[in-house]
Amino acid sequence: MSLSTSRRLALLTSASLALLAGCGSSSDSADAKSAPARVAVVASTNVWGDIARRVGGDRVDVTSVIGDPDQDPHSYEADPQNQLALSKAKVVVENGGGYDDFVDRMLKSGHNDSAEVINAVEVSGRTAPKGGELNEHVWYDFPTVAKVADRISAALAEADPGDAPAFGKNAAAFKAKLTPLEAKEARIKKAHGGEGVAITEPVPLYMTEASGLVNRTPAQFSEAIEEGDDVSPRVLQESLAVFGGKKVKVLVYNEQTSSPQTEKAEAAARAAGVPVVPVTETLPKGKDYLGWMTGNVDALASALAK
The missing domain is CATH 3.40.50.1980 (Nitrogenase molybdenum iron protein domain)
Structure with a gap:
């Protein structure tokens, strides 16, 4: 085989590989476009995280800041991993009522002003009794939990309109099990x-x-x-x-x-x-x-x- 022939074959081989690589990239790009990224959700506790997961199904990635059953939620201290998750979240579910103020502080320090923040106490409409203090433990209140599930569904639908029907269906199924x-x-x-x-x-x-x-x-x-x-x-x-x-x-x-x-x-x-x-x-x-x-x-x- 002459040197010129070898050189031509090498050039043809390189061109073919480049073409195949280009085709692969186009296919990968098309797949990526056809499958939208999951919605990043951060919940202050694994209680709200589980409810968000029930509503979002396989279209959400849920991070629960507090998930250790041996940990007292009142004494939580922020860590870099959860701070990063909150800085990237599209939807945040916090309890509110002074229970998890660390969420608002971490959102502020992470400069995440675009996340949809769902405050369960505010959603509940519960207020402190006259002369008393608000009971912020609203996840033990099933009507409130149903309302929060609806709010999560709406927030996810805004972040991922294409899956809105699935979110609504999941929320309805979850609420039916509260009855x-x-x-x-x-x-x-x-x-x-x-x-x-x-x-x-x-x-x-x-x-x-x-x-x-x-x-x-x-x-x-x-x-x-x-x-x-x-x-x-x-x-x-x-x-x-x-x-x-x-x-x-x-x-x-x-x-x-x-x-x-x-x-x-x-x-x-x-x-x-x-x-x-x-x-x-x-x-x-x-x-x-x-x-x-x-x-x-x-x-x-x-x-x-x-």
């Missing part, structure tokens, strides 16, 4: 309405109130525990006294904010034969929102029936 939970609460209310309940902090109050139960715990106790503060000996004794004389039928105990004083309340309840129902603020490992809440409501019903 049996509200029916369970209604049955508890019919059987046990007006009976007393004790709490270690306000986390489960929307669930217990919807079930017709009356909170007998002094507000000074549950509010102090929520803030990580100790209560005075007088308030502690008043709180322990509710377990005597059949004033309460059940103690609902937040496992994520236990302290020596809440442990005393648990011990007093057990000593008086009062059932203890443990709850958490974030999703336990291996649970989704609907399964978790079904377990919570069923546990409350079982304890009251004892």
